Amino acid sequence: MSWRLGSLGFRGRLLVAMLSLVAATALALGLAFMFYLLEDEEQRAANSLDVAARVTTEIMAGRAELLSGSLKVLVDDFGFRSAIASDNQATLESALNNHAGRAGADIAVVLDSNGNPKATLGTADINLKDFLPRLLARARDQGQAEQIVSTGNKALQMFVVPVTGAGLRAWLVAGFALDNGFARQLAELTDTSVVFRSRASGSLLAASAPPEPFTRLPEPGDNGDMQETRGFFFRAIDLGPGQPSPVQAMLLIDRERALANYHDRATDLILILLVAVALSGLVVLVTARALGRPVLDLARLATAIGDGEPVTEPTPPRTRELRTLQDALIAMQRRVREREERIRFNAFHDELTGLTNRKALNEQLEEYLRKRRPLLLAGITLTRFRALNDTLGFDFGDQALGLAADRLRTTLEHQALLLSRSGGNEFVVLADPEAGPLDTLLARIRDALQAEATIGGTPLHLQVALAGLEVPRDAGTLDEIRRRLRLTLKRAEHSPGLVALYEPGGDEHHLRELTLSQDLRQAIATGGLDLVYQPKIDMNSVGIAQVEALCRWHHPELGFISPEEFILLAEQTGQIGNLTRFILTRIAQDLASLHREGLLIGAAINLSALDLGNPQLTDDVRQAFGGRGIDCHWLTFEVTESAVMSDAASAHRTLDQLRAMGATLSVDDFGTGYSSLSQLRQLPVQELKIDKSFVLRLHQEPQDQLIVRSTIDMAHGLGLTVVAEGIENLESWQLLQDWGCDKGQGFYMARPMPAPDLGDWARTFRTRADTLLPTTGDIS
């Protein structure tokens, strides 16, 4: 289980903080107290060892005195002296045995006045030479001598006393072992454990208890301070006169025993501190709960406010801060509600007129549609409103809108379900059909709005266009309502009375345009448009002169769409630039592949008025064809006169540029629309293309023949070449050929075809070319 401090609540944090504080204090107190206790106990141990050391020294001194006294008594014994003086070895040894035993000595030696042993007792494993000569020398010097020695694995308290009598000069050497028994006595008196140890080798010589725990004691220092190991407090003292003594007594106090008291107290202390921590935890818990509950209450209050639930003001908390917080929350709730209402009002109302806005209208309409409630809809447009704004200023315009809104409100106070300003100068009125028929409603509105008025002294005559719809008869969905109302309003603006009612089917064409314009965008982007090419034939040589590129669109649902329709649509929806670029690119591709196949022909391309006004066009051309290595002299651009005239200046500029690039320019559809010969004279064109309406029935219509023939002559007179399109029979072909027309185009020679088919067609066409050659000249 893992948790982070951050996930703790207020109570948890308080609890953790307070408990940490208490625990830290308790720990510090406890540690300090235990440290002092420990020091105290150690000091106590040190004191005990001090006392033990003094007692030990005292006991050793007393023992030395006692032993030396008894030895003195011994050597004064006449029998003993007699035995020594007797020079009888057996007597001497038995006397030594007897008397040394009387004194309790462990070893005994009698030396003659020269220091040579005369008799020994218990010295089998003791090397007397180690210490005796020095001891004897001291005895000679001082009368007697005492020394504690370590020999073999024993500690001995050695004495040398003179044996003198009348004429007797000898020494008695006696040794008393510092054995386990003596160590036990010392231990009992000093209340410590006692170990005798050799200074030189560190080996144990005797101990008051089984020696195992004492074998690993550290090297003892000199007499002095207490030392300690894992198991013991101890100190070492030198034994006997003469420093450094070869034997040391170690006085030891079992640590466990010394610190038992300390451990007891420490346990008590820990218990007390634990209880203190637990109690303070309890207190903190209760406090935190008391503090936390009002906070949680406030949190619930805030949540309720946030959810927008109605809340009653709870009883104020006792804590001042929390009271302030609660007041702030309540105040916040009030202000939030006010702001919400204002926002909602603003969201659904028009600021200028105070009428509902389009959003409110839409919502209301959806509501009514859902309820299938019959409605009358009146759409109102203030016509000439832009002119009003332009002439009298925007303030005046705004005031006019306000006036209109006021009048609507006044007039339709009881009849209208909703009054809405749905656009800049548009209003929509929803009314209940039961309140009266649609015509009456529209008439009332018109009369009210078109009544005379003055704003700031300026007379104002509002003019309105009105559209009427009946729901659900005329429209079933919000989308239909909006679209059909708009269309009807448009119609109303152009109708004589400025009033129109919705006519069924009125918006189908609009729908089709909408679909086509959307799909055209898609088609341009995905290459869904096809290009076909119709050859132009040189009438003199009957060879293929050029092909005219024609764009075709097969809509997946609506079938064939005529170029006139989708090009117009492209112009209206601003896609003509993209379309032209697409067409140019495709033609460039096709021409490039035809040239690669060896069919070296040029292409004629139709340009619309918008194309001519597009300053980007020449760049597009350059990019499309230059990128494929096709020179502009392969290209002919066909433009109609009306296209040139719509924006003559930029059209001329574009044409000049194209001409400068080396392209041929051609006047398309000559003879239809606005034709101006002066215009023609000024255009930088090299070719004139007679409209097919003059050519289609040329062989039957003498008037057409006259026009065509004159046009050819005129064009030639102007230095232009002439192309006739729409040739559908041999008669027309021959007439044109006779009249000197330069090129012909028409179903008789070839229908428009995809680029890959051109090669095959050209090969086939050559086989029938003979039948089209001019015959007249040869015959006559």
Next chain:
Amino acid sequence: MTCKQALVLCFTVAPMLAAADNLHFQVTDAGNGKPLADAVIVVPLPAGEVVPDARMVQKNRQFVPHVMVVPPDTDVAFPNRDNTQHHVYSFSPAKTFEIELYAGVPEAPVNFGTTGVVELGCNIHDQMQGFILVTDQHHGVTREQGEVSLDWPDDRPRPDQIRVWHPRLVNNTELVEVTVDLTGSDPVTLPLDVHPEPEKDSSLQRLQQRFREL
């Protein structure tokens, strides 16, 4: 008493010699220069006079005389003049003997057959100490002022080696050989290394004093 002894010695030795007293000595403590009484000088001149009725008296818990010189094979009596019994003994190699507790005069005198220093003690009075020097040579004992004079025959060259002994010698179990120049007529001073004189006023003696007063 010492003076009397000296007189006896003078009296006994002098008639034996043709010559007059002509060897003069003074024995001193080498440590402090004080004259030492009871020092024995032995010169290399055979002398075998038997001392008749030689006796070592115990009086006032003392051996009297403190130092006695006898020729070998002398019988010495140990009359007890105190009102306590004595247990006189010696562990000296020259003569080891013991006269167990007795009062008055012991049944038999002790014969000292070997030359050497015999130290006397009483087993029940530790402070009692006496010496019997057994020698077959010509000898003298110093008086209070440490001086002694010995006869030496005029027809013999004066000795350059003599032997000296004193109770307080460091090793008082034997005599000390000393080289001396006796050609002049002035007394020859013989400084000896001796133990310091024991305190007369020791605690033991005070105790004895008190016993005596009782």
